[in-house]
Amino acid sequence: MVTITSIISLLQASLPEQGGELLNAVDWARAQFALTAIYHWLFVPLTLGLGLIMSIMETKYYRTGSEFWRRTTQFWQRLFGINFAMGIATGIILEFEFGTNWSNYSWFVGDIFGAPLAVEGIVAFFMESTFVAVMYFGWDKVSKGFHLASTWLTWIGATISAWWILVANSWMQYPVGCEFNPDTMRNEMTSFFDVALSPFAIDKFCHTVISSWIIGAVFVAAVSAWYLLKKREAERELALKSLRIGAIVGLIASIGAAITGDESAYKVAEVQPMKLAAMEALYNGGTDQSLTALAWVNPFKQPNYAEEEEAPLRIAIPNGLSILATRSLHGFVPGVNDILKGYTREDGTVELSAREKMTRGLLAIAALQNYRRDAADEKAFLAGEAPDLNFKERKEQQLAILKDNIQYLGYGFIKDEAELVPFIPINFWAFRIMVGLGTLFILYFAFLIFLQWRKKEVASMKWLLWLSIILLPCAYICSESGWLVAEFGRQPWTIQDMLPVNASVSDISSSAVATTFWLFLILFTTMLAVEISIMLKQIKKGEPFPVTSQEGE
Numbered sequence: 001m002v003t004i005t006s007i008i009s010l011l012q013a014s015l016p017e018q019g020g021e022l023l024n025a026v027d028w029a030r031a032q033f034a035l036t037a038i039y040h041w042l043f044v045p046l047t048l049g050l051g052l053i054m055s056i057m058e059t060k061y062y063r064t065g066s067e068f069w070r071r072t073t074q075f076w077q078r079l080f081g082i083n084f085a086m087g088i089a090t091g092i093i094l095e096f097e098f099g100t101n102w103s104n105y106s107w108f109v110g111d112i113f114g115a116p117l118a119v120e121g122i123v124a125f126f127m128e129s130t131f132v133a134v135m136y137f138g139w140d141k142v143s144k145g146f147h148l149a150s151t152w153l154t155w156i157g158a159t160i161s162a163w164w165i166l167v168a169n170s171w172m173q174y175p176v177g178c179e180f181n182p183d184t185m186r187n188e189m190t191s192f193f194d195v196a197l198s199p200f201a202i203d204k205f206c207h208t209v210i211s212s213w214i215i216g217a218v219f220v221a222a223v224s225a226w227y228l229l230k231k232r233e234a235e236r237e238l239a240l241k242s243l244r245i246g247a248i249v250g251l252i253a254s255i256g257a258a259i260t261g262d263e264s265a266y267k268v269a270e271v272q273p274m275k276l277a278a279m280e281a282l283y284n285g286g287t288d289q290s291l292t293a294l295a296w297v298n299p300f301k302q303p304n305y306a307e308e309e310e311a312p313l314r315i316a317i318p319n320g321l322s323i324l325a326t327r328s329l330h331g332f333v334p335g336v337n338d339i340l341k342g343y344t345r346e347d348g349t350v351e352l353s354a355r356e357k358m359t360r361g362l363l364a365i366a367a368l369q370n371y372r373r374d375a376a377d378e379k380a381f382l383a384g385e386a387p388d389l390n391f392k393e394r395k396e397q398q399l400a401i402l403k404d405n406i407q408y409l410g411y412g413f414i415k416d417e418a419e420l421v422p423f424i425p426i427n428f429w430a431f432r433i434m435v436g437l438g439t440l441f442i443l444y445f446a447f448l449i450f451l452q453w454r455k456k457e458v459a460s461m462k463w464l465l466w467l468s469i470i471l472l473p474c475a476y477i478c479s480e481s482g483w484l485v486a487e488f489g490r491q492p493w494t495i496q497d498m499l500p501v502n503a504s505v506s507d508i509s510s511s512a513v514a515t516t517f518w519l520f521l522i523l524f525t526t527m528l529a530v531e532i533s534i535m536l537k538q539i540k541k542g543e544p545f546p547v548t549s550q551e552g553e
Contacts, residue, residue: 024510026502029101032517034487036094038480039524043087043531045479048162048209049216050080051155053249057242062148072238073151074139076220078538081136084158086531090524101513105494105504112178112189113168116196120164128157162212163205170201172495173486174271180406182371182399187498200267204486207260210253211479214441217250218468218475221448223539225468228459235542240459243468244452251445257438262324268489269325269333272496274420275489277336278427280321281311285335285343291320294432299425305336311428336424340417352408354417361412364405371398410493413500422491430481430488437478444471 054076061069095117098106106113134142134150142150171177177194178187189195224239224246232239269276276282281297282289283305295311297303303311322331326346334343334351342353352360374395414420444467451458458464490496494504 025508025513026505028510028513028517029505030501032101032513032520033094033097035517035520035524036090036097037483037487039528040087040090040094041480041483042476042528043083043090044162045212045215045476046083046219047080047087047158048155048212049214049249049253050076050083050219051158051216052213053216053220053242053245054080055152055155056245056249058148058151062144068237070139072242075238075542076242077135077151079223079535081132082531082534082538084132086527089527093520101506101508102494102504103506105499107186108499108504109178109187109495112171112175112187112195115189115192116164116167116171120161124157124161124164128154128161131157159209162209166205166208167196167198167201169486170198170204171195172493173204173490174198174200174267175495175498180409182368182402183375200271203260203264203267207257207264208482210256210260211438211482213249213253214257214438215475215479217246217253217445218441218471220246221250221468222472225465226539227542229462229465229469232542236459238542243448243458247445247448247452250441251449254438254442254445258442261435261438265324266327272490273334274336274339274422275427275485276325277334277339278422278424278489279431279485281424281428282321282333282335283308283310283337285333285338287322287330287332288319289321289325289331289333290316290318291324292316295428297425297428299429301425302421303424305421305424336421340420354411354414354420357408357411358414358417360405360408361410361414363412364402364409365412367398367401367405368409371395371402374398407497410495410498410500410503413503414492419492419500422489426488427485430484434478434481434485437474437481441471441475441478444468 054073057069057076058073060066061073098113131150131153134147135154138147138150175187176198177189177191179190180186181188195201220242224243227235227239228243265276268279277285280292281295281303282292283303292311293315295314295316297311319329321333322328325331325333328346332346339351340354342351342356344350448458448464451461451464492500492502494501
């Protein structure tokens with residue numbers, strides 16, 4: 001059980017001196033959480049993307065009354081349902097891990113982090129769970145209008161659920177609306193609206209959800225392409241018309257993801273400059289910074305950023321990074337070394353060096369320890385168990401020191417400034433994979449729409465149909481790459497600049513976490529294999545659609 005004493009012991013401890021047990025537990029806990037999150041994110045984006053597309057299809061059925069669109073909607077809803085169930089299972093396990101593996105984190109910020117997750121569970125999850133039942137079992141039992149509303153509300157509920165989860169994640173990236181209480185040793189919420197409507201959260205939500213629509217569109221295109229390749233005449237009309245809707249949704253989503261991604265990068269530059277420097281392999285910053293298109297960054301080794309000027313074989317877009325990060329052609333963008341040594345922002349704000357932040361973090365920890373000691377002594381004095389030694393005045397002095405340095409409290413855990421630099425190769429290459437594939441999706445969907453506008457016979461273009469299938473795993477790689485950048489880029493922090501990973505873990509043995517890691521790996525892999533197997537069976541089964549076109553398209 002987490003207690004105030006255990007939190008204080010963490011603040012007093014020097015983690016590298018504790019031996020390998022806790023450190024190994026940290027590594028295993030991180031690996032287990034990453035495993036669960038990666039598997040969970042295989043299911044969530046398809047739920048959000050496919051949910052939108054099937055809602056559009058049922059809207060066409062509602063407006064036209066065409067039996068074709070009803071049966072088409074039901075076909076995609078079956079695939080949606082299989083994926084929906086798997087996403088719930090992994091999501092529940094993910095939330096439980098905060099209590100089992102990251103109990104110190106949960107104690108430290110539970111009042112804030114738990115609020116959006118509670119709203120998600122009480123409101124969004126119950127909303128989508130309620131209407132999904134009507135969506136599946138309400139055909140011919142409720143009116144067409146109510147059934148259509150249920151389908152849309154299922155998707156809206158899933159989207160609202162994503163909103164609150166992303167609010168919680170965004171707060172970890174950009175903690176706002178909170179204040180540290182030295183008496184309870186917890187960060188407490190001061191403004192729910194600041195947390196829920198953080199600009200960082202809004203940008204992250206828009207980018208993440210819109211990018212999920214891409215996966216839904218690519219999935220629909222891939223299944224449709226398979227039917228056309230196999231010359232399944234019964235599903236030919238389903239394939240062609242689904243491909244059309246998928247292409248429109250996909251193009252809008254791809255362009256939207258590029259726009260929201262640009263805005264997200266701007267926010268990252270503002271509040272997480274080290275993440276941006278790692279994404280760009282920018283070692284030494286300055287004005288008029290170019291945006292790196294490609295460079296040779298060894299994917300398996302942290303570069304020697306302290307001595308290298310820039311990554312070798314670099315191809316860059318002049319002034320591109322300055323525009324991206326500052327919205328100015330000549331804006332200053334700090335590199336890794338600038339952030340470690342200290343620099344001055346565009347608005348004149350002076351950012352302290354890593355060493356100064358670490359020193360002030362130690363001051364904050366010492367002041368917190370002294371405050372807690374003086375508070376205990378004052379309590380003993382009031383109980384008549386100790387003489388009066390000006391406890392109140394001493395407490396106020398320590399509280400003043402703590403308030404002056406509280407923003408650097410987390411830096412007191414850092415023993416080497418190199419810990420503050422995330423693993424650059426993962427951030428650099430994952431970002432380029434995400435952007436490169438995102439650009440490819442824009443071109444792919446635009447080409448599909450162009451062919452349909454020119455009334456070209458898409459079914460006869462085997463190379464395009466095969467490309468549609470190949471792009472399905474690419475869409476997942478693109479989506480997972482975005483999350484790798486988001487999470488690896490803020491290391492070593494659980495909460496940016498506030499609480500490092502090493503101080504967040506539960507006091508458990510590494511063997512216990514390692515055991516559950518392998519159990520979860522087997523479980524999630526089995527679940528994924530089962531989902532793929534059921535999906536393939538349903539796709540192969542298809543639907544006995546008539547060959548002739550239906551009226552009311």
